[in-house]
Amino acid sequence: MATDKITFLTNWHATPYHAPLYLAQSRGYFNDEGLEVALLEPNDPSDVTEIIGSGKVDMGFKAMIHTLAAKARNFPVTSIGSLLDEPFTGVVYLKSSGITTDFKSLKGKRIGYVGEFGKIQIDELTKYYGMTADDYTAVRCGMNVTKAIIRGDIDAGIGLENVQMVELEEWLAGQGRPRDDVQMLRIDQLAELGCCCFCSILYIANDSFLAANQEKVGKFMRAVKRATDAVIADPAGAYEEYVDFKPVMGTAVNRKIFERSYAYFSRDLKNVARDWDKVTRYGKRLAVLPDGFEPNYTNAYLTWGLEPDSTDPVGDQKRMVDLQREVAEKGGFKRLEVSASA
Numbered sequence: 001m002a003t004d005k006i007t008f009l010t011n012w013h014a015t016p017y018h019a020p021l022y023l024a025q026s027r028g029y030f031n032d033e034g035l036e037v038a039l040l041e042p043n044d045p046s047d048v049t050e051i052i053g054s055g056k057v058d059m060g061f062k063a064m065i066h067t068l069a070a071k072a073r074n075f076p077v078t079s080i081g082s083l084l085d086e087p088f089t090g091v092v093y094l095k096s097s098g099i100t101t102d103f104k105s106l107k108g109k110r111i112g113y114v115g116e117f118g119k120i121q122i123d124e125l126t127k128y129y130g131m132t133a134d135d136y137t138a139v140r141c142g143m144n145v146t147k148a149i150i151r152g153d154i155d156a157g158i159g160l161e162n163v164q165m166v167e168l169e170e171w172l173a174g175q176g177r178p179r180d181d182v183q184m185l186r187i188d189q190l191a192e193l194g195c196c197c198f199c200s201i202l203y204i205a206n207d208s209f210l211a212a213n214q215e216k217v218g219k220f221m222r223a224v225k226r227a228t229d230a231v232i233a234d235p236a237g238a239y240e241e242y243v244d245f246k247p248v249m250g251t252a253v254n255r256k257i258f259e260r261s262y263a264y265f266s267r268d269l270k271n272v273a274r275d276w277d278k279v280t281r282y283g284k285r286l287a288v289l290p291d292g293f294e295p296n297y298t299n300a301y302l303t304w305g306l307e308p309d310s311t312d313p314v315g316d317q318k319r320m321v322d323l324q325r326e327v328a329e330k331g332g333f334k335r336l337e338v339s340a341s342a
Ligand SMILES: Cc1ncc(COP(=O)(O)O)c(C=O)c1O
Pocket: 045, 046, 063, 064, 065, 089, 113, 114, 115, 116, 117, 118, 119, 158, 160, 198, 199, 200
């Protein structure tokens, strides 16, 4: 039996930064485009590209590095747009762990990672800091990195500034401890990448599905763009609707995660060519991608005006640090005005 429904697998269990996807469903934006969409959640985030690449599911969300690696491993997928642009990712630790801003302080520590690539990234970094992969213990944690830090099972773990850091900040506050006891060693800075684009979260599609359903995919992207516009225009209202649809979003921690994710939403959903070039080079450096590998993305399904690329991506990152610090301290919804050429 066949179904006309588009199946869509998220990169993580339902999380606050998935708001545009769920809003497109709850407001009927998919239906307005004549689409029916089944939204699915993984239990192991490392399954996602394999499931989509093998055609068991049509579309989904995944980070850039995983999307590139999927193609290299013969799970053919293509990114057709961006959900989150460059959310800061790194080794998240509590000051009490003895870890400092010096990478070498990871020596002898237990570092949690989600699925696979976190370990590959840390292993590669150890070389630059005169260490080897045996100088620390890598612990695979799946979606439980925050819990493992709280339980003391690991000394630090790979996470996002707008998710795991927020969870730990709120846990610390609940214990009467200062929120800034949680810190991050940013992987992009340690690896001198100049952007956190390897962790940009993308809309991806199975290549055969894409080839056979171009019009449908264009409609899908129109629906999520409409929802993204709605989230950016009225984040508080959009979030209330998300809570109605997914009651688990209604916690204080999830509201904070949403505030901290707001600045990272891509407004035009564009795949940024410069970022793909950088991460393709990084993937080759990590030996995850072969020489001559061509990145798998297209903006062909984004049928609205795309914004010009930023003229100062490094400056944008610095301003983003300040903006996120302000949001962490004061709350609210703030976005960066990106410096773009006219
Ligand atoms: C968003 C995101 N999650 C998780 C990871 C860690 O990768 P893995 O889940 O394969 O360990 C990365 C690595 O870049 C990432 O960008």
